Amino acid sequence: MALMLSLLSALVVFSYGHGGSLGCNLTVNHDLVSRENFLLLDQMRRISPSLCLDDRKDFRFPQQAVNGSQVQKTQAISVLYEMLGQTSRVFLTEQSSAAWNTTLLDKLLTGLHRQLEDLEPCLVQEVGQEESAAGKDPTADVKRYFLGIRLYLKQKKYSDCAWEVVREEIMKIMRSFSLPTNL
Ligand SMILES: *[C@@H]1O[C@H](CO)[C@@H](O)[C@H](O)[C@H]1NC(C)=O
Ligand SMILES: *[C@@H]1O[C@H](CO)[C@@H](O)[C@H](O)[C@H]1NC(C)=O
Numbered sequence: 198m199a200l201m202l203s204l205l206s207a208l209v210v211f212s213y214g215h216g217g218s219l220g221c222n223l224t225v226n227h228d229l230v231s232r233e234n235f236l237l238l239d240q241m242r243r244i245s246p247s248l249c250l251d252d253r254k255d256f257r258f259p260q261q262a263v264n265g266s267q268v269q270k271t272q273a274i275s276v277l278y279e280m281l282g283q284t285s286r287v288f289l290t291e292q293s294s295a296a297w298n299t300t301l302l303d304k305l306l307t308g309l310h311r312q313l314e315d316l317e318p319c320l321v322q323e324v325g326q327e328e329s330a331a332g333k334d335p336t337a338d339v340k341r342y343f344l345g346i347r348l349y350l351k352q353k354k355y356s357d358c359a360w361e362v363v364r365e366e367i368m369k370i371m372r373s374f375s376l377p378t379n380l
């Protein structure tokens with residue numbers, strides 16, 4: 198669970214920061230923002246999960262895509278970036294603003310955006326390194342997983358329970374990939 202974080206730390210050490218704000222430096226506020234996002238998602242809860250037991254679903258989170266032993270260090274950032282981008286995509290919809298407290302939702306989207314911006318310089322470096330490494334797109338499984346989430350919401354007609362199930366699911370994966378300590 199804390200594996201992802203150690204991969205990120207490793208990357209920070211390896212990164213050739215060019216100084217200034219454009220270098221790849223995740224230590225600045227990355228952890229803080231992801232913790233804030235997590236807490237925001239927690240605050241967003243509107244109904245008791247116990248009312249939504251029938252709507253529960255196993256979205257089959259691609260654990261192997263974030264599992265340290267199988268993930269190249271250089272891929273870790275791509276995978277995290279994809280997850281954050283896909284999370285924004287789920288919440289940045291008309292149906293989402295109808296479902297959630299928009300004050301909290303806006304804060305969440307802003308937080309996710311900041312996190313993506315922090316990661317971007319690291320991503321650019323990584324793409325350069327990866328050109329030589331043949332292989333499949335490390336984010337493919339993550340994309341497929343989030344497609345499943347979006348289809349589920351649609352199929353459930355964006356019901357309150359469906360959103361609640363998704364909110365919990367995303368909290369669960371956020372906890373597994375970016376929070377070192379339990380809350
Ligand atoms: C990253 O930023 C922090 C805070 O500004 C600074 O203390 C640290 O030295 C920087 N690390 C790198 C690798 O540039
Ligand atoms: C994840 O990695 C651990 C070792 O770090 C391994 O025991 C486990 O089987 C892996 N899980 C998956 C789903 O690949």
Ligand SMILES: *[C@@H]1O[C@H](CO)[C@@H](O)[C@H](O)[C@H]1NC(C)=O
Nearest residue numbers: 240241297298299300301302
């Ligand atoms: C939205 O959340 C904020 C912060 O918790 C709260 O102050 C506000 O009253 C909420 N708005 C609605 C419409 O519930």
